[in-house]
Amino acid sequence: MIETDRLKLRDWREADKSLLSVIHADPEVMQFLGGTKTASETSDFVDQLTQLSEGGEPTFWATERIDDGSLIGAVGLHWLGDDFPFGPALEVGWRLGRDYWGKGYATEAARAVLDYALAPWMCPAFTLSPH
16 A cells, blocks of 8 residues: 555455446546546456566555545556557556646656556565566
8 A cells, every 4th residue: 555645555355346337437638548437347457466466576456545545546556568559668657537637646646656666675576577
């Protein structure tokens, strides 16, 4: 788990799937993320993220506000493969519900994720090189 002053990045829970599906159904949120996702696609997405995390791979974590426990989206790391001209590369990414835009949450969480990723003593199973 990663914590900042306002946010907690944590493992996914079953209850998060329905909350994230609302975010995934918003065309504006998903405009540059491959388009909207159904509830079933969101459930599969969360299951994939959980598998990555359990395998010690970089992943996107459930991101919630500490003050009220609201799930605001997902922030984390993802390997981009060789099919990108700059790949392979490690992406720092996020998808937040529109109600949480413009509050500095993405920047705050992304900085914390980078600090976490670059501090191997905090996460010894994590490596910054692709397999």
